[in-house]
Amino acid sequence: MGKPTGFIEYVRELPADRLPLDRIQDWDEIHQHMPDEKLRTQGARCMDCGTPFCHTGTIISGMASGCPINNLIPEWNDLVYRGLWQEALDRLHKTNNFPEFTGRVCPAPCEGSCVLGINNPPVTIKNIEVSIIDKGWEEGWITPELPAKRTGKKIxxxxxxxxxxxxxxxxxxxxxxxxxxxxxxxxxxxLMYGIPNMKLEKESVVMRRLNVLEAEGVTFVCNVEIGKDLPVETLLKEFDSVVLCTGATKPRDLPIEGRNLKGIHFAMDFLTANTKSLLDNHCGEDFISAEGKDVVIIGGGDTGTDCVGTSLRHGCKSVVQVEIMPMPPTKRAADNPWPEWPKVYKMDYGQEEAAAKFGEDPRTYLTTAVKFEDDENGHVKAVHTVQVKWGKNDKGQFVPDRIPGTEKVLPAQLVLLAMGFLGPEQPLLDALGVERDARSNVKADYGSYTTSISGVFAAGDCRRGQSLVVWAFNEGRGVAQACDRYLMGSTDLP
Structure with a gap:
């Protein structure tokens, strides 16, 4: 602990983001960097707690409390304070293969469980993390590391x-x-197509790491769908082991009147097409445009926020985000104590941008869509909504009830459904004949990751359901241990 009184002397400070009205004019990253000296000061705020919670990754009340990959946070905070950046990078890479990703897109459950956060703003863990890895790239410290020997096993x-x-x-x-x-x-x-470029740059951040992986010996085969372009039998025959990491990409639909109208899309189709067009030809063609349109986004969360930010960059006429849940409190509620993840109101980058352009947060809470209205040419022209209140049904389950007299009609020529995901797509799993659980996920216990087929493992969202990127990293490391142990009888992987 380099500065025992740092948490008393210094206040939390983050680098300023680019101004909202400036950044919606392009697809560049919204964040700016902080000078080293200020980062060292922020590192000094870490108390090096006797019992730190920031790196525990414990599940409390169904949410992650602390870092799921057990980052050695107090250690690299102290090293940053001392100016030992390369040593901080070494500590960071011990637990995290890709800190440039988590440092940009992770919601930072580590900060939610920071002990300093009990009565003060927590340590800026996420910003220090991304600053360490970015400095590592800038200084040339990150280079391909080939394995000392090859086992001959194919995965x-x-x-x-x-x-x-x-x-x-x-x-x-x-x-x-x-x-x-x-x-x-x-x-x-x-990372490539589900998260917009202004949040995670593709060429300078994602491709940079993929190029290193290729140089280290990993082979990527694109434009191949297993079970369609390549039979599962060939995969099982030619490889010593198979690891399923297909994600949970089946979107939740909204089967209300008018759902078949044109102009209604799943959020991920909207985001994917936009990023692909941006990378292919700088948004020249082949994407779902929000330009000049009234946009209604149904659903909150990160995906809804990304739809807001993308629509603004297209030049939408207006944007409304319909959220069925109540507006969170501005401070922790009594039933949401530290070190649980703080369920409090905040404006993410997309809402900040919408407020700057249109004057207010685009979200409308305790509201649900009940009908899509036809423009008489088969295209959506409006969304009919109603306010709801939450209560318990006869089974004791919390359900939303519509409030009569609160109906509203929102103009909309583009509707984006961002209501989460229902699990992995099933055709590949059907072709493999792998066993599934009650939620349609691949059935494989956490820790062993073993499916019903010998030599076939599963990890990430296809096993656990929709979750955070950092949990995918946790399971990716875990399934690697399990697969290595299966092939070699033991494993030295961390």
């Missing part, structure tokens, strides 16, 4: 999202030959 990983990439990195370190199959035209999965 196929299906899916190149966060879990698949982490498993690939770890299994390659163990000396196995790893081939990652991706049905899209670029590897990266959610």
């Amino acid at each position: 196929a990983i299906v899916g190149s999202g966060p879990a698949g990439l982490t498993a690939a990195a770890q299994l390659n370190k163990a000396g196995h030959w790893v081939t990652v199959y991706e049905r899209s035209d670029r590897p990266g999965g959610l």
Whole structure:
């Protein structure tokens, strides 16, 4: 602990983001960097607690409390304070294969459980993390590291999202030959196409790391859908083991009147097409445009926020985000104590941008859509909504009840459904004949990751359901251990 009184002397400070009205004019990253000296001061705020919660990754009340990959946070905070950046990078890489991703897109459950956060703003853990890794890239400290020897074992990983990439990195370190199959035209999965460029840059951040993985010996095979372009039998025959990391990509639908109208899309289709067009030809063609349209986004969460930010960059006429849940309190509620994840009101980047352009937060709470209205040409022209109140039904379950007299009609030429996901797509799992659980996820116990088929493992959202990127990293590392142990009888992977 470099500065025992740092948490008393210094206040929380983050680098300023680019101004909202400026950043919606482009697709560049919204965050700016902080000078080293200020970062060292922020590192000094870490108390090096006798019992730190920031790196526990414990599940409390159904939410992560602390870092699920057990980052050595107090250690690298202290090293940053001392100016020992390369040593801080070494500590960071011990638990996190890709801190440049989590440092940008993780909601930072570590900060929610920071002990300093009991009565003061928590340590800026997320910003320090991304600053460490960015400095590592800038200084040239991150270079391909080839395994000392090869085992001769061949592993196929299906899916190149966060879990698949982490498993690939770890299994390659163990000396196995790893081939990652991706049905899209670029590897990266959610990191490439599910998260917009202004939040996670593709060429300078995602592709940079993928290029290192390739240089280390990982093979990426794109435009190949297992079970369609390549039979599952071939996969099982040609590889010593298979790891399923396909994600939970089946979107939740909204089967109300008018759902079949044109102009209504799943959020991920909207986001994916936009990023692909941006990378292919700088948004010249082949994407779902919000330009000049009244946009209604149904659903909150990160995906809804990304739809808001993307629509603004297209030049939408207006944007409304319909949220069925109540507005969170501005401070922790009595039933949401530390170190639980704080369920409090905040404006993410998309809402900040909408407020700057249109004058207010685009979210409308305790509201649900009940009908999509036709413009008489088969295209949506409005969304009919009603306010709800939450109460218990005769089974004791919390359900929303409509409030008569609160109906409202929102103009909409583009509707985006961002209501989460129902689990993995089933055709591949059907072709494999792998057993599933009651939620349609691949049945495999946490820790063993073993499916009903010998030599086939599953990790990430396809096993646990929709979750955080950092949990995918946790499971990617875990399944690599399990797969390595299966192939070699033991494992030295961390």
